[in-house]
Amino acid sequence: MHAYSAGAVVDPTRPYAEIWIGTHPSGPALLRHSHASLADFLVAGGEQPNLPYLLKILSVASPLSIQAHPDKQLAERLHSDNPHAYKDDNHKPEMSVALTDFEGMCNFRPVADILADLELRSELAALVGGKASLDALSNSSSSEDRRAAIHVVFSSLMSASKEAVASALDATVIAVKTASERSDADDLFLRLISYYPGDVGCFAAYLLNHIRISPGQAFFMAANEPHAYLKGQCVEIMACSDNVVRAGLTPKFKDVSTLVKMLTYKDDPPKIMSGEKVDGCSVVYKPPVEEFQLTKTVVPSGSTYEITAAKGPGMIMVIGGQGWIGVLSGERQKPESRLPLQPGSVYYVADSTRIYIEADHAMAADAPSPDLLFFRANINQD
Numbered sequence: 001m002h003a004y005s006a007g008a009v010v011d012p013t014r015p016y017a018e019i020w021i022g023t024h025p026s027g028p029a030l031l032r033h034s035h036a037s038l039a040d041f042l043v044a045g046g047e048q049p050n051l052p053y054l055l056k057i058l059s060v061a062s063p064l065s066i067q068a069h070p071d072k073q074l075a076e077r078l079h080s081d082n083p084h085a086y087k088d089d090n091h092k093p094e095m096s097v098a099l100t101d102f103e104g105m106c107n108f109r110p111v112a113d114i115l116a117d118l119e120l121r122s123e124l125a126a127l128v129g130g131k132a133s134l135d136a137l138s139n140s141s142s143s144e145d146r147r148a149a150i151h152v153v154f155s156s157l158m159s160a161s162k163e164a165v166a167s168a169l170d171a172t173v174i175a176v177k178t179a180s181e182r183s184d185a186d187d188l189f190l191r192l193i194s195y196y197p198g199d200v201g202c203f204a205a206y207l208l209n210h211i212r213i214s215p216g217q218a219f220f221m222a223a224n225e226p227h228a229y230l231k232g233q234c235v236e237i238m239a240c241s242d243n244v245v246r247a248g249l250t251p252k253f254k255d256v257s258t259l260v261k262m263l264t265y266k267d268d269p270p271k272i273m274s275g276e277k278v279d280g281c282s283v284v285y286k287p288p289v290e291e292f293q294l295t296k297t298v299v300p301s302g303s304t305y306e307i308t309a310a311k312g313p314g315m316i317m318v319i320g321g322q323g324w325i326g327v328l329s330g331e332r333q334k335p336e337s338r339l340p341l342q343p344g345s346v347y348y349v350a351d352s353t354r355i356y357i358e359a360d361h362a363m364a365a366d367a368p369s370p371d372l373l374f375f376r377a378n379i380n381q382d
């Protein structure tokens with residue numbers, strides 16, 4: 001995994017936005033020495049060829065597209081109707097654990113917050129149905145009403161003409177820049193438009209929750225919920241699929257009719273997780289899906305750690321520090337042989353295998369910490 005990705009040589013002096021680790025055909029992991037694909041290796045060992053999850057490291061320098069991923073039923077239909085655009089028949093719930101301070105957008109904001117901003121931004125309000133939409137938002141008492149009101153606002157926005165969107169964006173920029181006070185949504189709007197002038201997705205600043213999480217915090221993106229990454233580095237895990245329906249902040253094709261139909265329009269707050277402590281070194285993040293969970297482990301330099309046997313296929317990915325890894329067989333407390341761990345190392349761990357980890361004393365000159373930091377992907381163990 002160090003120098004090869006999908007057969008291409010990686011240039012360590014160039015920035016990369018994403019690293020994919022898994023068996024998805026768009027970015028299959030290859031074995032370090034044989035360069036055989038992980039899927040072929042699994043089949044040769046009598047295992048299923050596909051991991052149920054896909055693990056990624058993302059480095060987000062500027063805002064990425066607003067998107068949503070279909071649930072299983074919709075994914076099956078989209079794939080059979082249009083296999084070129086929707087390559088997988090699987091759903092794609094996602095979870096991201098922040099490695100640095102991290103910013104994103106996820107789920108629709110509470111109706112009261114959307115309403116408060118729309119009352120100030122009349123150009124946007126006019127674009128999304130004017131007074132009728134504002135009344136529907138302010139009169140919505142049940143969750144059904146709130147969803148219906150948000151649905152009208154969002155579908156009006158997405159079906160507005162390019163010219164109407166462009167003039168509303170221009171007018172909103174002027175309104176925000178000359179306003180006596182700016183909301184957080186206003187600031188985010190100005191940021192988005194500096195990257196994506198003319199893009200309808202800039203208005204998502206007023207409709208979606210702006211999430212800011214610290215290293216070690218995570219958020220979960222359920223099927224059919226809009227989301228976007230804005231800034232920072234994270235470890236991302238998802239069900240093995242590459243189905244994306246884009247909503248904005250992108251020059252790519254937007255399947256507006258599918259998007260408008262698929263979203264839940266719930267204004268539930270996004271699910272921010274701090275993880276559950278497993279032991280002195282590890283914290284586990286368990287989303288409400290069966291395909292995956294992530295465990296973050298920090299082993300202090302100079303000490304050892306045992307990873308207890310987990311069911312299903314596992315992957316270990318090192319983020320920081322140096323050390324060694326080995327398999328513990330039977331009752332043994334030490335492995336018969338060890339392999340090196342360093343940032344970027346990725347190891348596949350077979351079902352029900354105990355693993356020995358040793359964190360080195362020595363610290364690389366440019367490392368921020370001498371401790372060994374790694375993430376482990378498994379299927380949900382609940």
Ligand SMILES: [Zn+2]
Nearest residue numbers: 067069094227
């Ligand atoms: Zn996504």
